[in-house]
Amino acid sequence: MHSVFSRINNVSALLSSCMMALLAAIALSTLAFNADPKGDLAIASIKVYPGTARRYARTKQDLAFVDFNITADLTPLFNWNTKQLFLYLEAEYINTQGVKNDVVIWDRIVRRKEDASINVAGKNKYNFREHSASFKNVPPANYSLKYNVMPYVGYLTYGEIAKTAEPVAFPPSQPRV
Template identity: 80%
Template sequence: MHSIFSRINNVSAFLSSCMMALLAAIALSSFVFTADPHGDLAISSIKVVSSNARRYPNKKQDLAFVHFNVTADLTPLFHWNTKQLFLYLEAEYTNKQGVKNDVVIWDRIVRRKEDAVINFAGKNKYMFRDISSTFKNSPPASYSLKYNVMPYVGLLTYGEAARTTEAVAFPPTQSRL
């Protein structure tokens, strides 16, 4: 009555439906595992230097070099559905035109639970400059260590592990590197 092809089609449709239900259950169960990691973030020094702009050699551009210390225990974020963590240090400030800026100045990928205890002291990995070409008269910036949990199955979740207690002002510009 039923051919072999229709039976194979029925079995594969049933198995794919079961697989989708299992993946949906895994994705929904990730919301049960909520962790709140804590860390410390300290800005040790900021140096603002005037340099030539990349595309316009006759135009000056201010570059900020931020030295920071990060300590954080992110092991509570790892569970059976965590593939990796993406950490990033973000500077939040408002420039003199009143535009709010969020700039990523450092990042790291953590793939294993054993590497999730962060104790790092260094400077920004990426160039930190303002579109107005100067940090003069800019309000102080606040810095935060944020994370992104990348699961095997399900939605990405974002969070914040540490934040500076008070905003840090930009120092006066130095002449050259």
């Protein structure tokens, strides 16, 4: 009555449905997981220098160099379903035209719980430039340390670990020597 192929099809459909139900249950179980990582962020100094927009362009733009200190304990974010963490430092400011900018200036990927204790004194990894050519008259920026938990199965979760207590002002542009 039923061919071998239709029976194989029925069995594989049942196994696929069971697998999807199991993965959905795993994904929903991670929603109940609540972690509260602790950290501290301090901006040591900001220096602004004139520069060019691109390698061969003649457009002048200010470049900001941010020195920061980060200490964070990310071990509460690791559980059986955590594949890796994406940790990043973000600068948030409003330029002179009133446009809100969120700029990632540093990041790190943490893959193991043993590496989840972060203590970094560094400077921005990526170019931090203002597209309106100058940081002059730009209001102070807020800096925050944020994370993204990437699970094996389930939803990506985002959060904030630390934030500067007060906005940090951009100093006047210094000539390069």
